[in-house]
Amino acid sequence: MLEFPNIQSRGFRNIKEGNNIIGFQVPVRLTYYRGVWLPQLRPATVSVDGEKFEGDQITWVIDGKSYAQSDLQNYPDVHWSSLTPAILQIKKPGGLALGIHDVEVSIVFSTSYLPPRIDLGFGGEEPYKRRMTLVR
Amino acid sequence: MKNKSTFSRRGFITSAAAGAAAIATIPSSGLIASSCAGPTASPEAKPRLIPKPQFNGKPKRGVSLYSYTGVFGVTMTMEDCFIDINDMEAEGIEILANGHIPNYPDPSEEWVDWWFSMLNKYNLVPAEYGHWVDSRRQAGRTLTSKESFDMIVRDIKLAHKLGFKVGRTKLGVIDETLTPVENWKEFIKMALPVAEENDFVMCPEIHMPTVLKSKMVDDYVDFIVKTGTRNFGLNIDFGVFSTKVPNIPGMDQFKPSQPEDIIPLLPYVHACHAKFGNMSDDLIETTHPYPEIIKILVDHKWEGYLLSEYEGPGMNEPEYASDQVRRQHVMLKRLLGEA
Numbered sequence: 139m140l141e142f143p144n145i146q147s148r149g150f151r152n153i154k155e156g157n158n159i160i161g162f163q164v165p166v167r168l169t170y171y172r173g174v175w176l177p178q179l180r181p182a183t184v185s186v187d188g189e190k191f192e193g194d195q196i197t198w199v200i201d202g203k204s205y206a207q208s209d210l211q212n213y214p215d216v217h218w219s220s221l222t223p224a225i226l227q228i229k230k231p232g233g234l235a236l237g238i239h240d241v242e243v244s245i246v247f248s249t250s251y252l253p254p255r256i257d258l259g260f261g262g263e264e265p266y267k268r269r270m271t272l273v274r
Numbered sequence: 275m276k277n278k279s280t281f282s283r284r285g286f287i288t289s290a291a292a293g294a295a296a297i298a299t300i301p302s303s304g305l306i307a308s309s310c311a312g313p314t315a316s317p318e319a320k321p322r323l324i325p326k327p328q329f330n331g332k333p334k335r336g337v338s339l340y341s342y343t344g345v346f347g348v349t350m351t352m353e354d355c356f357i358d359i360n361d362m363e364a365e366g367i368e369i370l371a372n373g374h375i376p377n378y379p380d381p382s383e384e385w386v387d388w389w390f391s392m393l394n395k396y397n398l399v400p401a402e403y404g405h406w407v408d409s410r411r412q413a414g415r416t417l418t419s420k421e422s423f424d425m426i427v428r429d430i431k432l433a434h435k436l437g438f439k440v441g442r443t444k445l446g447v448i449d450e451t452l453t454p455v456e457n458w459k460e461f462i463k464m465a466l467p468v469a470e471e472n473d474f475v476m477c478p479e480i481h482m483p484t485v486l487k488s489k490m491v492d493d494y495v496d497f498i499v500k501t502g503t504r505n506f507g508l509n510i511d512f513g514v515f516s517t518k519v520p521n522i523p524g525m526d527q528f529k530p531s532q533p534e535d536i537i538p539l540l541p542y543v544h545a546c547h548a549k550f551g552n553m554s555d556d557l558i559e560t561t562h563p564y565p566e567i568i569k570i571l572v573d574h575k576w577e578g579y580l581l582s583e584y585e586g587p588g589m590n591e592p593e594y595a596s597d598q599v600r601r602q603h604v605m606l607k608r609l610l611g612e613a
Contacts, residue, residue, distance in 0.1 A: 139347060174372075178411055217378055219376065250406070250408045250409040250410040251452070253447060253449060253450045253524060254447075
């Protein structure tokens with residue numbers, strides 16, 4: 139089952155490559171009532187304890203496949219399901235310290251059935267926030 | 275269009291901690307194996323049949339899984355939703371393709387088998403398949419007619435595979451009153467033969483702030499009449515009759531339709547979203563004129579599905595929406611002469 143908040147704790151951890159920690163990852167789910175096609179997504183931003191990450195510092199992992207943020211528009215037939223968290227992988231040599239962090243994630247996507255004025259109305263109001271505990 | 279005010283992220287965040295705390299105390303049902311969305315077991319291959327509708331000659335009761343949005347996959351599995359609907363002696367189920375089908379648009383054959391086994395276990399008829407033409411899928415441009423057609427065809431085929439005959443075909447819009455994209459006739463015409471081949475009716479949803487007496491609805495009816503098609507119709511969302519309009523931008527010009535405005539449209543209406551926002555303790559829906567609406571549908575022997583769409587406060591609270599839907603079905607049973 140999914141955790142209630144958008145930001146999911148299961149999977150929040152540093153990313154190791156060999157003996158080096160190269161970054162960390164944050165799983166997020168859509169609390170929207172349906173999934174979205176990848177081009178509907180706008181670039182996500184992540185911040186941890188006030189340190190902001192954006193653009194190509196972030197890679198999306200959806201159903202086990204990785205997508206650069208700048209490349210999302212090129213996958214019109216790939217669907218991010220609201221039943222499955224996506225994993226945002228963030229480059230940060232050394233990663234995060236074990237312990238408690240204030241994590242914020244902004245996820246924005248287009249919604250064609252709303253007036254164009256509020257195209258991004260279901261995202262972008264304000265970031266999702268959650269106090270998270272990193273254990274590995 | 276879904277009411278944005280009920281989906282405010284701010285509201286969600288503030289309720290999240292309480293929700294998470296509450297989840298920890300929820301007893302498991304004990305009756306049914308729990309699964310988020312997928313199969314609980316691998317049933318033996320069986321013919322993919324659906325139960326026959328039982329309530330003919332009058333409006334039929336059903337539920338859109340949209341009602342469970344706030345807790346779906348968190349405190350309720352898809353099977354829990356089936357159980358809820360069966361428990362209300364309701365017969366129709368609406369799913370939202372992009373929201374409820376695991377691995378959409380390519381569910382596994384195992385899941386499709388599971389879907390049919392659930393329909394038969396809980397005696398539910400696939401009443402409506404919600405799908406979208408995401409016209410603004412690509413930033414900065416509107417989808418071409420071919421792209422829109424491809425999107426619709428993919429859904430028609432999947433809907434057919436799952437036993438649905440009616441689709442809530444949500445189109446992209448270009449203005450505040452939800453006028454559909456300019457090329458809608460073109461790609462809908464392209465899709466008509468595919469819909470016919472798959473015994474499927476595409477139905478755009480007429481949703482507030484659109485009203486029934488409007489150029490948009492006239493255009494849809496005109497299209498149906500001129501083409502003579504049986505594969506395009508209407509889904510009426512009862513929000514068009516809403517007597518309590520949310521105070522949000524875009525709604526200031528909205529003057530609700532009168533229940534009788536639906537009468538001339540009934541020949542083209544294949545499903546209704548029984549939208550509601552509050553069932554009171556005395557089992558009255560306080561935001562839409564339900565007695566008048568249902569009387570008209572009964573008097574005119576309309577026999578499509580009324581699909582509950584709860585869209586009110588408390589959607590993110592465990593069990594709240596479920597109880598609201600149960601209350602609504604007591605009201606509907608009474609209004610339909612079933613109780």
